[in-house]
Amino acid sequence: MLVPRSFQPLAREQATFMGVTVMGGVVNQFAQALVQMSHCKFLGHANYTIAKDTTGLFGGVFTVVTNTNAYGISPGLNKTSKYYSFFYGSTPISERIGVIFQYVATNSSSGNSPAITFRIKNTSGTVLSKAVKFSFPAHLQMFNDGDIDRPATATTGGTFYDPPSGTSGTDDPRPLYIPPANRGDMLLFEVEVEDCDLVSVSFFDLYQPEVTP
Amino acid sequence: MGNTFTSPPTVPDTGDIIAGRVIKTESMARMGDLSNYIHAHGSTSNCISQSFDVHTCVTKSTSFVDQCRWRIPIPSNNHTTIQFHVAARVTSTGTGTLKFTLTDANSVAQGNSSISITSTASIHAHATVSHTFTSSTTAAYVDVVMSAKVDASGYDVDVQTVAARFTALTSPLSAGNTAQGSDKITPFGASRLGANNALSSRAGVQWRTNIQTMRSRKRPLLIWSGIENPSSAFTGRGQGPKSLGVGDCQTMQVQSPLFVGGGSITLWIYVVDISGTRKFAFMNRLFSVTSNGWNEFTFTPSLENTTLESITFGFPLYKINPTAYVESDTLLDSVDRLAVISSAPRITALSVWSN
Numbered sequence: 001m002l003v004p005r006s007f008q009p010l011a012r013e014q015a016t017f018m019g020v021t022v023m024g025g026v027v028n029q030f031a032q033a034l035v036q037m038s039h040c041k042f043l044g045h046a047n048y049t050i051a052k053d054t055t056g057l058f059g060g061v062f063t064v065v066t067n068t069n070a071y072g073i074s075p076g077l078n079k080t081s082k083y084y085s086f087f088y089g090s091t092p093i094s095e096r097i098g099v100i101f102q103y104v105a106t107n108s109s110s111g112n113s114p115a116i117t118f119r120i121k122n123t124s125g126t127v128l129s130k131a132v133k134f135s136f137p138a139h140l141q142m143f144n145d146g147d148i149d150r151p152a153t154a155t156t157g158g159t160f161y162d163p164p165s166g167t168s169g170t171d172d173p174r175p176l177y178i179p180p181a182n183r184g185d186m187l188l189f190e191v192e193v194e195d196c197d198l199v200s201v202s203f204f205d206l207y208q209p210e211v212t213p
Numbered sequence: 214m215g216n217t218f219t220s221p222p223t224v225p226d227t228g229d230i231i232a233g234r235v236i237k238t239e240s241m242a243r244m245g246d247l248s249n250y251i252h253a254h255g256s257t258s259n260c261i262s263q264s265f266d267v268h269t270c271v272t273k274s275t276s277f278v279d280q281c282r283w284r285i286p287i288p289s290n291n292h293t294t295i296q297f298h299v300a301a302r303v304t305s306t307g308t309g310t311l312k313f314t315l316t317d318a319n320s321v322a323q324g325n326s327s328i329s330i331t332s333t334a335s336i337h338a339h340a341t342v343s344h345t346f347t348s349s350t351t352a353a354y355v356d357v358v359m360s361a362k363v364d365a366s367g368y369d370v371d372v373q374t375v376a377a378r379f380t381a382l383t384s385p386l387s388a389g390n391t392a393q394g395s396d397k398i399t400p401f402g403a404s405r406l407g408a409n410n411a412l413s414s415r416a417g418v419q420w421r422t423n424i425q426t427m428r429s430r431k432r433p434l435l436i437w438s439g440i441e442n443p444s445s446a447f448t449g450r451g452q453g454p455k456s457l458g459v460g461d462c463q464t465m466q467v468q469s470p471l472f473v474g475g476g477s478i479t480l481w482i483y484v485v486d487i488s489g490t491r492k493f494a495f496m497n498r499l500f501s502v503t504s505n506g507w508n509e510f511t512f513t514p515s516l517e518n519t520t521l522e523s524i525t526f527g528f529p530l531y532k533i534n535p536t537a538y539v540e541s542d543t544l545l546d547s548v549d550r551l552a553v554i555s556s557a558p559r560i561t562a563l564s565v566w567s568n
Contacts, residue, residue: 001227005529007428007474007568016417024232030420031225031240034247037255037427038222040472041568046259046376047467047533049437051269051453082267083336085300087376089258092221092250098526100468123298123339150463158526184220186298186378188339199464207470207528213226213243 002210004036035211043205044091050084050198079111084191087123088203092184096175096206098158102151105142105196114140114196118156120176121188128187129163129177132156133170140196151199158206175206215385216400218249238408241416245401248423252391252398253382256288260295260433261357261377265440269453270372273446277312277360281375281438284481284507284564286354286431287317289393291386292379293346295355300337300374301330303363304446309370312360313344318352330370337373343380353394353431356507369445396426431479431566434469435533439561456559457482458546462537468520468530475568477511483562484508484544491558493545494538495565496531502544502558514567533565 010033011026088097097120105114119131134154136142141152156175163177178187189203225243230236261283272278295315303309309330315323324347332338346355357377363370386400399419406416443451454461471478480495487505494500498512514531523530538545544560546552552559 001224005470006472009474010421010424013418013421016414016421018414020414022236022412022417024230024234024236026417027236027240027244028227028230030417030424031227031230031244033424033428034244034251034420035224036472037251037424038247039224040470041428041432042251042255042258043470044258045432045469046262047435047469048262048264048374049435049461049465049467051263051265051440053266053269053452054454055449055452084264085337085339085374086262086264087259087298087300087374089376089378091254091258100522100530102464102466123341125339151466153466153522155522155525158528184381186296186341186376200466202468204470206526209527211224213224 001035001213003039003208004032005040007036008032039093039211040207042091043207044089044094045204046086046088047202048086049200079108079195079197081194084193084198086189086191086201086203088187088189090178090183090185090187091205094178094183094205096160096177098175098204098206099156099201100153101201102153102199103140103196104151104199105136105140107142107144111195112142113194114142115194116140116196116198117170117192118176119190120178121190122182123186123188127167128179128182130166131170132173132176134173139173215403216249216388217385217403218246218253220250220384222247222250236412238406241406241412244420245403245406248420249386249400251427252289252400253384253386255427256430256432257292257379257381259376259378260285261375261436263437264374265372265453267373268371268445268450270440271369271443271445271451272361272363273366273369273444274362275364275366277362278442279358279360280441281359282483282562283357283436283438284354285357285433285436286566287352288379288430289391289398290349290351291382291391293349294343294380296341296343296378296380297328298339298341298376299328299372300339301370301372302332302334302337303330303368303370305368306333307368308364310362311372314358314360315344315346316356317350318354319350321348321350323347323350323355351392351394367446369447369450393426393430396429398423398426429568431568433566435467435563435565437563441561455553456546456561457535457563459537459539462535465534467533468522469533470528471514471516471531471567472529473516477513479566480510480512481564482508482560485559485561486556487558490542491544492538492542493560494536496533497536499538
């Protein structure tokens with residue numbers, strides 16, 4: 001059946017009263033409203049902002065301010081390679097996870113091969129499916145110092161591909177995959193960031209416009 | 214007569230629920246099943262999602278100090294257990310403790326739970342605790358304050374990520390009516406909708422009421438907190454963001470789906486050191502603030518401006534973010550205001566929900 005993406009008006013309450021003929025359209029509206037919630041409204045999601053050091057230019061420390069420093073995005077932010085652990089509350093219908101993230105990559109220091117790898121693990125640390133790697137220049141952009149005033153955005157795309165086999169190595173960007181046995185669990189998305197910096201990231205279950213009854 | 218449901222749920226075939234077709238019991242049973250599933254699992258994905266770069270959310274304090282606060286919607290009166298997950302470490306051998314203290318919207322203390330952090334590994338280690346409310350509540354939301362300490366001086370506890378989710382209900386659901394705040398939800402008995410049972414008017418009324426109630430269940434879109442009381446045993450650490458600033462209008466570009474017919478967005482901001490009337494812009498709406506503490510606003514979003522990524526994902530995504538407003542009465546911090554240093558009015562936490 002099709003999965004609506006909006007809250008469509010419900011039938012009047014009187015349509016469900018005793019003595020009123022049960023109409024297919026009324027029941028159909030209820031069924032669509034239920035599926036809209038289970039397969040659209042209440043899909044899994046996690047939106048992370050990442051707090052950055054706010055030390056300003058010229059060595060000044062503004063114990064302040066923002067996710068950036070006080071002058072906007074500092075060149076490259078912190079380009080040290082690092083790992084982030086993001087937790088994702090999957091649902092029983094979670095299957096493929098879309099990712100939208102913001103990053104900053106500049107040529108401000110010697111390490112100029114920006115790459116970001118997303119890996120799904122359970123909370124015990126076991127890798128659940130093959131990782132996905134974004135790299136420069138195929139998937140990420142890199143700017144000169146001072147050329148940018150805002151982070152760049154990248155996504156996994158929303159293609160429904162065949163489930164990946166194996167857990168080692170990496171694939172080019174595609175939605176992340178949750179094996180059936182782990183759906184509904186709290187999962188750990190480990191993100192390895194090299195020669196660039198991650199600013200924010202949104203994870204969400206991909207919306208499927210049609211589901212099989 | 215259990216109020217059971219299957220997980221993942223099976224969906225009815227709407228091709229069978231049209232005029233001129235015989236109403237099949239299978240379709241009715243699946244609709245009851247689905248209603249129960251939605252009540253059990255609806256809005257039990259992440260309700261807190263926040264991350265901090267290394268050495269920003271830190272404390273060296275040997276007594277608990279508050280570090281972050283969040284205001285999160287409670288899915289229903291039955292959802293009383295919340296799981297906290299953290300990625301954290303201590304900077305040298307020792308023990309750090311993170312404590313989560315909960316107070317509901319009726320100002321009733323709902324207890325606290327703690328997590329011990331002992332890992333010194335360079336990659337922040339996972340730790341978790343499950344907390345059950347100490348009393349039943351009909352409140353719409355709960356406030357969570359994370360405080361932290363270390364057992365001895367000379368090192369820090371360093372938090373990278375905090376996440377939380379309400380624990381979904383298990384099958385079968387408890388018998389009888391329940392509620393989401395004061396709005397009614399009636400679970401469906403599995404066999405009541407089976408063959409040789411009456412398709413009663415009551416079933417129709419209950420479906421409709423359940424749908425209305427669960428449509429109004431809040432989804433947390435953006436839950437953010439500045440870092441309160443950072444301190445470090447090491448020079449130059451603990452310099453993370455304490456308040457919402459101008460740069461966040463560019464970097465806090467969370468994308469979430471909004472739905473036509475979904476009604477208004479609820480915006481909460483936590484304000485400190487207020488004086489006079491101050492203003493704050495969010496999703497291109499301007500709000501006036503005159504009080505310290507949590508301030509609530511509701512507004513109807515413009516649903517015309519989906520993001521470019523909506524096309525990629527076939528889903529109506531919107532940027533849920535503060536809007537730059539830098540007039541003299543702004544609450545956004547900046548290098549011109551230095552609001553934290555000068556104790557000027559500012560926002561230290563933000564919570565955004567939608568239907």
